[in-house]
Amino acid sequence: MPRRYSHSALKVAQRCLRQWSYKYVERLDPAERPKYLKRGSDLHELLAGLYEGYAEVFNDATDENVELLRRYAAKWAEEDDDWEVLHVEEEMEMDIGPYKLVFICDLIVRINGEVWIVDHKTVANIPDESDPYNMSDFQHLLYLAGVQQKYPEVRGFIFNYIRTKAPTQPTLVKAGSRIADLRRIDTDYDSLRSFATREGMLNDPAVQDKLTILKLTPDKFFQRHYIMANEKAMLSAYDDTRAALDVLAEAELMATYPRHVLGGYAGSAACGNCSYQSICFADMTGLNREMVLHDYTEREKR
Numbered sequence: 497m498p499r500r501y502s503h504s505a506l507k508v509a510q511r512c513l514r515q516w517s518y519k520y521v522e523r524l525d526p527a528e529r530p531k532y533l534k535r536g537s538d539l540h541e542l543l544a545g546l547y548e549g550y551a552e553v554f555n556d557a558t559d560e561n562v563e564l565l566r567r568y569a570a571k572w573a574e575e576d577d578d579w580e581v582l583h584v585e586e587e588m589e590m591d592i593g594p595y596k597l598v599f600i601c602d603l604i605v606r607i608n609g610e611v612w613i614v615d616h617k618t619v620a621n622i623p624d625e626s627d628p629y630n631m632s633d634f635q636h637l638l639y640l641a642g643v644q645q646k647y648p649e650v651r652g653f654i655f656n657y658i659r660t661k662a663p664t665q666p667t668l669v670k671a672g673s674r675i676a677d678l679r680r681i682d683t684d685y686d687s688l689r690s691f692a693t694r695e696g697m698l699n700d701p702a703v704q705d706k707l708t709i710l711k712l713t714p715d716k717f718f719q720r721h722y723i724m725a726n727e728k729a730m731l732s733a734y735d736d737t738r739a740a741l742d743v744l745a746e747a748e749l750m751a752t753y754p755r756h757v758l759g760g761y762a763g764s765a766a767c768g769n770c771s772y773q774s775i776c777f778a779d780m781t782g783l784n785r786e787m788v789l790h791d792y793t794e795r796e797k798r
C-alpha cells in the first residue's frame with residue numbers, strides 16, 4: 497500500500513521536520529486560530545457554496561461577506577455561465593513515484609473543452625497582473641501535474657482575486673455641492689454610478705471622468721488572472737516533490753525530526769512565525785513541556 501501524504505503536510509515537512517512531527521505525529525494544534533485566517537476561510541466556504549449551488553451556506557455568513565459574494569456573483573455571472581464545474585474543494589490524489597499525494601483545489605472547471613484549476617485568493621490589494629507568476633506558485637504547478645493525471649487536457653490555473661475591502665461608499669461634501677474626494681475615492685464603477693444617479697450628479701464632468709477611469713482601468717475589487725500551464729515547470733515541481741517525499745519518508749522511518757532553524761529573513765518559514773515555537777523551545781532546552789502544552793489542543797486520531 498503506497499504511503500499517502502497530504503500536500504499541506506508535505507509543505508510543513510519541507511519547512512521544518514520538527515514542526516511536522518508536532519503537527520502530524522503528536523497531532524498538536526495551536527489553541528488560537530489567527531482571525532485573518534478565519535475571514536479567508538469563511539469566504540472560501542461561501543465560494544464553495546456558490547459553485548456547489550447550495551444557498552444554506554449563506555445563512556450563517558456575516559452581512560459583509562454576503563454583500564461581497566453578491567457583488568462577486570454579479571461581476572462574473574456571464575463568465576461563470578461558460579464554466580462547467582468539475583470539482584469543488586474535493587480531495588484528489590496523485591501518484592508520485594511510490595507515494596500518493598492528496599491535495600485539494602478550491603475549484604476545477606472546464607471551459608470550452610479545457611480544464612482549469614481555480615484558486616480563490618482573498619487579498620487586501622490585488623497584485624499587478626504583469627507579474628503573475630513567481631516561485632511561490634510552486635504549489636499550483638504541482639496541482640497542475642496532479643490534475644493532469646486525471647485530465648490530460650488541463651490548460652492552466654486561474655487566480656480568482658477577491659479584495660476583502662468593500663468599495664468606499666461616496667458621500668457629499670458638507671455643502672452638498674459635489675462628491676467628496678472624488679479623485680482619490682477607492683470605489684468601483686457601480687457604487688459611484690448609482691450614488692451619482694441618486695444625487696442627480698451623473699452629468700457632472702468630474703463624475704463622468706472618474707466613471708470613465710473606473711471603467712477603463714482594471715477592477716480593483718475582483719480580477720481573474722489566467723496562467724497557462726508550462727510542461728517543464730510542472731515536471732520540475734513533480735521531481736522536487738518526489739525528492740521531498742523521500743526525505744519525509746526517511747525521517748518517518750528513522751523517527752528522527754531535525755529542527756530547521758531559520759532566521760528572521762525566512763518569512764513565514766522563520767521560527768519566529770512558527771506556532772510550535774514554545775513547545776520546540778521547551779523540548780530543546782529541557783524545560784517542562786507540560787507547561788506549554790496548555791497552548792495546544794490534541795487532534796483525535798482518525
Ligand code: SF4
Nearest residue numbers: 512515755767770776
Ligand atoms: S520553532 Fe523553528 S525549529 Fe522549532 S518547530 Fe518551529 S520552525 Fe521548526
